[in-house]
């Protein structure tokens with residue numbers, strides 16, 4: 001089979017995420033975070049298309065959103081960011097120390113950005129960099145999949161998402177293949193034109209299999225004082241045998 005690479009552009013990323021639904025699910029959680037903590041400035045690392053940065057701009061004086069993909073930063077600037085208190089910068093974890101505006105009261109890294117770094121060493125380095133960039137009473141929130149083998153296997157196929165663009169219909173299926181050290185993430189994309197399948201693509205990448213216990217160990221070793229794990233939408237304590245994803249609250 002001929003396999004061509006289908007680039008998940010920021011435009012396609014946004015077409016397959018239901019942002020209204022996702023942000024609605026998280027709204028109470030983030031409102032509570034801003035109410036209960038003294039947060040003047042926020043840094044979102046791996047901000048992607050910028051929807052969280054735009055949301056946070058309503059709660060904080062200053063939001064800095066960074067992503068190493070220049071195309072994604074340009075897309076966010078043109079299509080998503082509306083508030084003047086958001087600054088977008090093309091940068092990743094590697095350049096976190098170089099980000100201006102000093103320390104941050106809240107640092108977020110959402111939507112699997114941490115496991116996408118690919119291996120444990122890079123995740124450990126990222127956690128240390130996050131902690132260094134936090135202000136004295138700062139809080140970091142990272143969100144990622146529950147890599148419990150049973151839960152991941154049970155939810156290995158996400159429901160197909162269908163959308164239309166330029167007269168073509170695209171069917172997206174997200175699939176995970178669990179591995180002890182690395183987990184493969186596939187986007188399987190079928191393109192339909194004039195009622196016929198026109199093309200078919202698989203886009204695969206490897207995530208660090210970041211199990212909750214392993215993550216807790218890494219976060220403690222990075223110096224975080226207190227760590228809380230919450231389930232999807234930040235509602236309630238994380239249940240490792242049931243929840244498909246988690247939010248980790250890391251207090252400096």
Ligand SMILES: C[S@@+](CC[C@H](N)C(=O)[O-])C[C@H]1O[C@@H](n2cnc3c(N)ncnc32)[C@H](O)[C@@H]1O
Pocket residue numbers: 045046047048049066067068069072091092093094109110111112113116117
């Ligand atoms: C799955 S997307 C998540 C985007 C967004 N945070 C969300 O929740 O929808 C992962 C993002 O991480 C970014 N990324 C990849 N490598 C990175 C790195 N080394 N440092 C920071 N971000 C990175 C990618 O460009 C991409 O925008």
